[in-house]
Amino acid sequence: MLVVGVTGAMGCGKSSAAGWLTAHESEALRLDADVLAREAVAPGTEGWRRIVAHFGPEATLGEGPLAERPLNRRWLAERVFADDEERRVLEGMIHPEVWRRMGEALAAWATAHPRGWVVLDVPLLFESGQEGRCDLTVVVTCGGARASRLAGREGEGMSTRAQQGAMAGQWSEEAKRARADRVIDNGGDWPETLRQLEGLKRELSQRAAAGEGEAWPRRWRP
Numbered sequence: 033m034l035v036v037g038v039t040g041a042m043g044c045g046k047s048s049a050a051g052w053l054t055a056h057e058s059e060a061l062r063l064d065a066d067v068l069a070r071e072a073v074a075p076g077t078e079g080w081r082r083i084v085a086h087f088g089p090e091a092t093l094g095e096g097p098l099a100e101r102p103l104n105r106r107w108l109a110e111r112v113f114a115d116d117e118e119r120r121v122l123e124g125m126i127h128p129e130v131w132r133r134m135g136e137a138l139a140a141w142a143t144a145h146p147r148g149w150v151v152l153d154v155p156l157l158f159e160s161g162q163e164g165r166c167d168l169t170v171v172v173t174c175g176g177a178r179a180s181r182l183a184g185r186e187g188e189g190m191s192t193r194a195q196q197g198a199m200a201g202q203w204s205e206e207a208k209r210a211r212a213d214r215v216i217d218n219g220g221d222w223p224e225t226l227r228q229l230e231g232l233k234r235e236l237s238q239r240a241a242a243g244e245g246e247a248w249p250r251r252w253r254p
Contacts, residue, residue: 033142034149034245035165036236039157040172041205045218049172049225050153053233059148059240061141063134065155072129075100082125087111127160135252142248149240150248158211159203167239167247170232171212173205175219 038053040046047064054060073079076099083103084091091108092101112119134152141150152166163169209215214232218225239245 033138033146033248034236034240035138035152035167035247036149037152037154037157037163037166037169038172039154039169039208039212040218041174041202041208042155044172044174044205045225046155046172047153049170049216049218049229050151052226052229053236054151057233057237059145059237060151061137061145061148062151062153063137064153065130065134066153068130068133069126072126072133073103075102079125079129083108083122086121086125123156123160127156131162131165138248138252147241147243149236149245156202158208163211165247165251167245168214168236169212170214170216171205171208172216172218173209174217175205 036053038046038050040049047066050062050064054062071077073083080103084098087108089098089101091104091111092098093104094101108122112122138150141148154160154162157163157166157169203211216225216228216232
C-alpha cells in the first residue's frame with residue numbers, strides 16, 4: 033500500500049487537491065487530519081478534557097453543561113497566536129491522537145486494499161516531522177494568490193487573527209517546496225492545476241499497483 037502525504041499553506045488548495053486525487057478511485061482513500069483533529073477533541077474525549085483543563089472553560093462554546101460544550105476553535109487559534117509555547121502545548125494534545133487514528137484507518141484499509149493507496153491531508157506534515165511516515169510527499173503551492181484567497185475566509189468566520197494563529201507554526205512555501213518530493217502549483221487557473229494532478233494520480237496508481245509502498249506498516253510502528 034502506498035502512503036502519500038499532501039500538505040501546503042493555508043489558502044493554497046491542499047484539501048481540494050487531496051480530495052481530487054482520491055475521488056472516484058476505488059483503491060484510494062483520503063484521510064483528513066483536520067477532520068480527525070475535530071473528532072479527537074469532541075466533547076467527552078480525552079483530548080477535550082486536556083484542553084479545557086489547560087485553557088479553561090473559555091475555550092468552549094455555548095452555555096450548557098461544560099462537559100457538553102464543543103471547543104471554540106477560533107478562540108483557541110487566537111489564544112495561541114504569537115505564543116509558541118502555548119501553540120506547542122495545544123499541538124501536543126492533538127497531534128498524537130490524530131496520528132493514532134490515522135494508523136487505525138490505514139490498518140483497516142491495508143487489509144482490504146493491499147495494493148491501494150492513501151492520501152494523508154496534513155497541514156503540518158513537515159513541521160511535525162512526520163513526513164517519514166509517507167512513501168511520497170506532495171506540497172500544493174499558490175504563491176501570490178494566497179493573500180486574496182485568505183481574505184475571502186473572513187466571511188467563513190475566520191478572523192485575520194485566527195488565520196495568523198493557524199499559520200503561526202507553518203513553514204514558508206519555499207521551505208516546503210524544498211522538502212517535498214512533488215510540487216503542485218495551484219497559483220494559476222484550475223485547468224492547469226488539474227493537468228498536474230492528473231499526472232500525479234497516474235503515478236500514484238501505477239506505483240501502488242506495482243506494490244512500491246514501503247512506509248506502511250514499518251514506519252508506523254511505535
